Amino acid sequence: MITTQQAIDYLRDPICEGLSTKEKLKLHEEAVVMAVEALEKQIPKEPVYKKDDIYVKNQFVELPHCPACNWEVPTGDMHCFMCGQAIDWGENNDTE
Numbered sequence: 156m157i158t159t160q161q162a163i164d165y166l167r168d169p170i171c172e173g174l175s176t177k178e179k180l181k182l183h184e185e186a187v188v189m190a191v192e193a194l195e196k197q198i199p200k201e202p203v204y205k206k207d208d209i210y211v212k213n214q215f216v217e218l219p220h221c222p223a224c225n226w227e228v229p230t231g232d233m234h235c236f237m238c239g240q241a242i243d244w245g246e247n248n249d250t251e
């Protein structure tokens with residue numbers, strides 16, 4: 156497992172002097188997987204509504220959660236605070 160910084164360093168300069176072909180291939184594969192995951196989070200996804208432990212007016216309230224990491228996302232936030240996933244609230248912000 157490589158760090159995010161190692162992935163960035165590799166993608167910026169994939170020459171990797173001193174590494175064997177096998178080591179380069181492993182670094183390449185992990186860096187590409189991390190880059191794709193980061194890019195995918197830029198595609199807005201709809202939040203997942205779940206009944207949480209908040210009880211208002213005698214009923215549980217459904218709160219929006221990040222579709223990638225399950226973190227609760229305040230309505231209207233453009234990105235998940237925890238993982239950076241872009242959130243698609245829909246054009247009219249209809250939460251039903």
Ligand SMILES: [Zn+2]
Binds near residue numbers: 221222223235236
């Ligand atoms: Zn998230």
